[in-house]
Every structure is written in structure tokens, then in C-alpha cells.
Amino acid sequence: MTRPVILWFRRDLRLADQPALAAAVASGAPVIPVYILDDETPRHRKMGGASRWWLHHSLASLDADLQSIGARLILRRGKSDDILSLLAKETGASAIHFIKHYEPWWRNAEKSLAKALPAGCDLECHDGNYLLPPGSVTTGSGGQYKIYTPFMRALWQHMPPAKPVPAPEKLTALAHWPTSDALSDWGLLPVKPDWAGGMQQLWTPGEQSAKARLEAFADKAKFYDEKRNLPSIAGSSFLSPHLHFGEISAASCWHATMAAGGSVDVFLKELVWRDYAQNVICQFPEYGGRNARDAFDRMPWRDLDDPAVKADYTAWTKGQTGYPIVDAGMRQLWATGWMHNRVRMIAASFLIKHLLIDWRAGEKWFWDTLVDADYGSNAVNWQWTAGSGVDSNMFVRIMAPLSQSEKFDAAHYIRHWVPELSDLGEPYIHDPEEHGVRPKGYPRKLIGHKQARERALGAFAGTKG
Ligand code: FAD
Numbered sequence: 001m002t003r004p005v006i007l008w009f010r011r012d013l014r015l016a017d018q019p020a021l022a023a024a025v026a027s028g029a030p031v032i033p034v035y036i037l038d039d040e041t042p043r044h045r046k047m048g049g050a051s052r053w054w055l056h057h058s059l060a061s062l063d064a065d066l067q068s069i070g071a072r073l074i075l076r077r078g079k080s081d082d083i084l085s086l087l088a089k090e091t092g093a094s095a096i097h098f099i100k101h102y103e104p105w106w107r108n109a110e111k112s113l114a115k116a117l118p119a120g121c122d123l124e125c126h127d128g129n130y131l132l133p134p135g136s137v138t139t140g141s142g143g144q145y146k147i148y149t150p151f152m153r154a155l156w157q158h159m160p161p162a163k164p165v166p167a168p169e170k171l172t173a174l175a176h177w178p179t180s181d182a183l184s185d186w187g188l189l190p191v192k193p194d195w196a197g198g199m200q201q202l203w204t205p206g207e208q209s210a211k212a213r214l215e216a217f218a219d220k221a222k223f224y225d226e227k228r229n230l231p232s233i234a235g236s237s238f239l240s241p242h243l244h245f246g247e248i249s250a251a252s253c254w255h256a257t258m259a260a261g262g263s264v265d266v267f268l269k270e271l272v273w274r275d276y277a278q279n280v281i282c283q284f285p286e287y288g289g290r291n292a293r294d295a296f297d298r299m300p301w302r303d304l305d306d307p308a309v310k311a312d313y314t315a316w317t318k319g320q321t322g323y324p325i326v327d328a329g330m331r332q333l334w335a336t337g338w339m340h341n342r343v344r345m346i347a348a349s350f351l352i353k354h355l356l357i358d359w360r361a362g363e364k365w366f367w368d369t370l371v372d373a374d375y376g377s378n379a380v381n382w383q384w385t386a387g388s389g390v391d392s393n394m395f396v397r398i399m400a401p402l403s404q405s406e407k408f409d410a411a412h413y414i415r416h417w418v419p420e421l422s423d424l425g426e427p428y429i430h431d432p433e434e435h436g437v438r439p440k441g442y443p444r445k446l447i448g449h450k451q452a453r454e455r456a457l458g459a460f461a462g463t464k465g
Contacts, residue, residue: 002029006093013035017128017249020099021167033073037076040078041080049195058245061207071171071173075181082116096113152269162251164252198336205245218256224236224264225267228267232413281375287383298462299358309357312355316347318334319418320443321350322446323350324431324432326346329343332417348381348385354446356452396460398456402430402434420440421439424437
């Protein structure tokens with residue numbers, strides 16, 4: 001009897017272009033696909049509520065896809081290395097195949113798994129969630145890039161990525177499947193209150209839906225450059241949660257948009273941002289919680305233990321700041337688990353600079369509420385916005401939310417997400433208070449732009465020297 005092999009799924013929940021699965025199938029052995037809900041590996045960051053909602057549906061979809069090719073998904077809960085070594089012993093597996101992950105806790109899990117495995121069971125590590133393996137794009141002297149643009153140029157030399165590999169048509173069945181938890185017992189879905197209604201309307205997690213999104217977007221990718229910054233229209237791909245959970249590979253996105261024709265480089269360069277973020281956390285594993293620039297350790301952030309500051313923070317989370325574009329974005333986030341990229345920048349900048357609240361509080365809120373919450377991408381973008389990161393944005397460049405709102409034509413977007421303002425025309429809708437309009441139920445600004453700007457610049461000046 002051929003000994004089975006284990007296929008360990010994490011943020012790579014797909015069958016097509018999945019190198020660990022392809023290698024497991026190529027071994028000719030029966031394959032045991034397993035997903036472990038791991039909240040225990042040291043330094044683990046527990047998935048936020050929106051991600052857990054997504055995960056539930058994505059796992060259900062993966063299981064259905066596996067069943068259609070003669071297998072099933074085994075679910076276990078606990079510390080990954082313990083569970084996998086136990087499963088290897090239980091099934092007599094000869095190998096564990098997995099795609100390498102770069103979050104600090106996954107690195108820990110991979111390291112300790114190597115020590116915990118029973119004799120005769122090999123670890124087979126693969127790459128495949130990024131355009132290129134993180135850490136592999138190096139400078140002329142063999143160092144790592146810290147800044148996006150030179151990183152992108154160097155990566156570009158190696159493009160296009162390899163053509164995606166189709167999903168296997170059949171997996172060798174196992175005579176006796178190991179026991180599995182029931183997905184419904186994991187409690188990943190919200191119950192009281194069930195806040196996932198808006199997410200359900202916008203999203204269908206899973207590989208099939210990821211493919212459909214990509215197909216629908218590929219023809220539009222050539223218009224991405226002119227539309228991506230306009231929150232009032234759906235000009236971007238909406239692929240981020242599918243990419244985060246690995247329901248589709250970056251290579252598939254690359255090739256599908258290229259094949260559709262037209263100039264798609266601007267879109268492809270956004271995919272490279274995703275690779276860049278992984279490269280940053282490869283170099284700086286603590287990036288999600290530690291300033292890359294020391295000056296920011298001296299920043300006099302307002303204290304969240306102070307009730308007035310906490311009230312400002314809460315107003316930001318609820319979309320009650322008195323700045324329509326910020327409020328529209330924060331309400332879109334709460335309702336759908338996603339926010340337009342331009343608005344993410346404006347809302348993040350507002351928290352950090354207008355409210356002078358530490359970027360880490362915002363990063364945590366996004367972590368909990370985004371369906372695409374990603375340790376690398378989230379931290380890199382928050383630190384970039386703050387100016388505390390390894391790349392070059394400066395704290396003193398303070399975004400003016402109101403002129404951003406006008407410039408990027410956000411009126412329709414605001415009308416949709418902030419119904420209190422739906423009767424207002426332009427220019428009033430971007431800044432009702434400035435125009436002397438007091439729409440019923442809409443708050444006054446937490447702080448004026450000029451005053452906020454002066455306070456932020458003063459605070460930053462104090463960090464020098
Ligand atoms: P598109 O514009 O269609 O881009 C295609 C893909 O490229 C995206 O799906 C994503 O995988 C990648 N991408 C695009 N922009 C970026 C970027 N700036 N950084 C990294 N990857 C990018 N993105 C996340 O995936 N997870 C996060 O947790 C996250 N947090 C963010 C926090 C802040 C403060 C900001 C300003 C941005 C954040 N982003 C994050 C980046 C970006 O906003 C989203 O990737 C994008 O809005 C997703 O929509 P889309 O799929 O339509 O993107």
C-alpha cells in the first residue's frame with residue numbers, strides 16, 4: 001500500500017496553480033488535504049471577525065471542490081506542528097506538502113514542524129502564492145530592497161510569471177479518511193448580532209467566484225488606470241480577499257489581464273505591491289507592531305485611555321467624523337468588509353494626522369474588519385501612510401480629505417454610504433459644514449483641517465533631535 005501524503009492548506013485555498021497540491025498529486029500517493037484553525041502557534045495573530053467569516057465560506061467551497069475530484073478537506077484545530085505531526089503518525093503519511101508563508105507565526109510553525117515530525121515523514125515546502133518567492137528579488141550586491149520602485153523594477157525583469165497550472169481532475173482516494181471537525185463547530189460566523197449581511201451581498205468566497213471575478217475584470221483592466229482612483233465607480237478588480245486567501249494565484253491574475261489585451265501595466269504594478277509587502281515582512285517580521293523609523297517611537301500620540309481621545313477613535317470607526325469622504329469609507333468598510341484604496345489612504349491619514357492617533361490602532365481596526373486583512377499589506381500601507389515605514393512617504397505630507405473628495409469625484413460614493421447627506425449637491429456634499437449646511441443627524445467635524453494640520457506638524461517636530 002502506498003503511504004499517503006498530507007497537503008497542508010493555509011492562505012492558498014485553491015486547486016488550480018497550487019504547487020503543493022500539484023506536487024502531492026505528482027507523488028502518485030493518496031492525498032489528505034487538511035486545514036488547521038491555529039490560534040495557538042507562538043506570536044500568532046488571531047484572524048479578525050471579517051476574515052473568519054470569509055474563511056468559513058472559503059473552506060466550505062474548497063471542501064466541495066475537493067469532493068468533486070474524489071477527496072475531502074480534513075479540519076482540525078490547535079497548534080499546527082502538534083496537529084500535523086499527530087496526523088502524520090495517525091495516517092502513516094510519508095510527506096507533508098505545503099506552500100511557504102511569511103507571517104512571523106507561520107515561520108514559527110514551519111520551523112517547529114520540522115522538529116516535530118515523526119521519522120520517515122518528509123517536509124516538502126513549495127512557493128507559489130506570489131509573483132516571485134519573497135526574499136528572492138535582490139539588489140546587485142545581494143541585499144534586500146526596502147523601497148517599492150527599485151523592487152518593482154528588479155522584479156519586472158523576471159516577469160511574466162510561469163503560466164498557471166490547471167487543477168487536477170482526480171485525486172487518489174483514501175480507503176479510510178481521518179476524522180475531521182465539523183466546520184459549523186468552529187464558530188467562525190457571527191451570530192448575535194449577525195453583521196455579515198452586507199458582506200454576503202458583495203462577496204462569494206471560494207475559488208470559483210475568484211475565477212469569475214477575474215474573468216469579469218480582465219477585459220476592464222485596460223481602463224484601470226483612469227478609473228481606479230474614483231470611489232464612486234467599481235474601477236478596481238475586487239480580487240484582494242480572493243488573493244489574500246489564495247483562492248486565485250497572482251500568476252493567474254497576471255496572465256488573464258495580459259491576455260485580455262490593452263495596456264495593463266498599472267494594474268500589474270499593484271500586484272507587485274502585494275509582493276513588495278511580503279518582502280518587507282520577510283525582512284522585518286515585527287512590522288505589524290513596530291515603527292520602522294525610530295523617530296516615531298517618540299511621537300506624542302494622543303492617549304487612547306483618555307475618554308475624549310477614545311471618543312474620537314470610536315467616531316472614526318463608526319464613520320461619524322464630520323468629514324464625509326472619511327465617513328463614507330469607514331461605513332463601507334463596516335458594511336462590506338472592504339474599502340476603496342484611495343479612501344483607505346484618506347481614512348488612515350485622517351486617523352493618524354488629523355486625530356493624532358497611533359497608526360497601530362487603525363491597523364488593528366482594519367485587521368478586524370477587512371475581508372482582505374493581510375499582515376504584510378496592511379502593515380506596509382499603514383506605516384507608509386504614517387511615514388514611519390521603511391519606504392519614503394513623509395509624515396509632513398498631510399492629506400486634505402475635503403479636496404481629495406472633490407478631486408476624486410466622491411459625491412455619488414458619499415451619497416450612497418452617508419444617507420444623511422444624500423440630498424446635498426456639489427460642492428456642499430464634500431464639506432457641508434464649510435458651506436454652512438447642517439444636515440439632520442450628521443455630526444460636526446471632530447477637528448478643523450487647519451487646526452489638525454498644525455497640531456500634527458507640531459507633534460512631529462517634537463520627535464526630532
Ligand atoms: P486592485 O486595485 O484591483 O489591485 C489588485 C490587487 O493588487 C489587490 O487585490 C491587492 O492584492 C494588490 N494591491 C493593490 N494595491 C495594493 C497595496 N497598496 N498594497 C498591497 N497590495 C496591493 N490590501 C490588502 O490586500 N490587505 C490589506 O490588509 C490592506 N490594507 C490596507 C491598509 C491601508 C491603510 C491602505 C491604504 C491600503 C491597504 N491595502 C490592503 C491595499 C489596497 O487598498 C487593497 O489591496 C485594494 O484596495 C484592494 O482592492 P482591489 O482588489 O480592487 O485592488
